Amino acid sequence: MSANGQPAPLLRLEGINTYYGQMHILQDVNLEVREGELVCLLGGNASGKSTTLKTILGIVEPRTGAVILDGRDVTRDSTAKRIERGLAIVPENRRLFGPMTV
Template sequence: MSEPATQAPLLELDAVDTYYGQIHILQSLSLSIRAGELVCLLGGNASGKSTTLKTILGIVRPRNGAVRIDGEDVTKRATSYRIGRGLAIVPENRRLFAPMTVLENLEMGAYLRGGPSKEDFARVYDLFPLLHDRRSQLAGTLSGGEQQMVAMGRALMSRPKLLLMDEPSMGLAPILVERNFEIIKQVHESGVAMLIVEQNANVSLSIADRGYVLSTGRLVLEGPAADLRENEELRKAYLGR
């Protein structure tokens, strides 16, 4: 890596405890992502994956611990501020604006940054030529795979430094999962750091640099993706081997 080791990570969760009311979900969770890295966060249902993303974005606030972006403590900052610092999300189930066109959905992605530029559209259409062909179609009428492209394109319209993705493979046929992860890899190679939340450990570890494994709100494993792929416990629990 070309950066000095002393440079702060792009994103850091430092021992966060996140609650919903009295229910303690994330338990002293620490993780970090450096510029340009592709990191996956694995775990079964209800392990706290989406809650981790909500904590990063400030949709829920941790009771203890800190969230830092580029070394700046943003724990008490609003979601909009964090997005302004370079975060974007492709949410669970995509959450498109169904009665709006593909083009309007993409425009919304650049809204917080002050509106889209020609270059923003060009970059997204270059990555997803199909979205250009379908720009006038209502998002709600697209197939699942196409909607995933719109959701990713919309997130990229804000030129994020770190893209958060919540279960991009959910609800997609295996062939589309593979295609989708090829696109994720391509976006990553264009210089965007990514945190991918997934239950599909196989496919995410095949493209990730590093991974974390959550179980009931605690980290139980972390390391280079290559090591996790060989980990016996993980193989038994998630990789079906």
């Protein structure tokens, strides 16, 4: 439980900065996802959506910041360890959520 009485987030990004070489892709990203929430990342091409997911999953390591999963810092954990803890992504497929609208 957090200080404001809400359940603690299941997933939290704190000050994430991710680079590809010298290119600064994610700049100070903060995100909280609580149980039961449906979250959508929106943005144009090359805006960092895929890099955010890759950083959460550990495919790309952030230079600074933290990825917190169920209260545990998993920033330096391998992708395999994160998957063992229940973290997964669903790859894009335009027919995946047919009845859902934006």
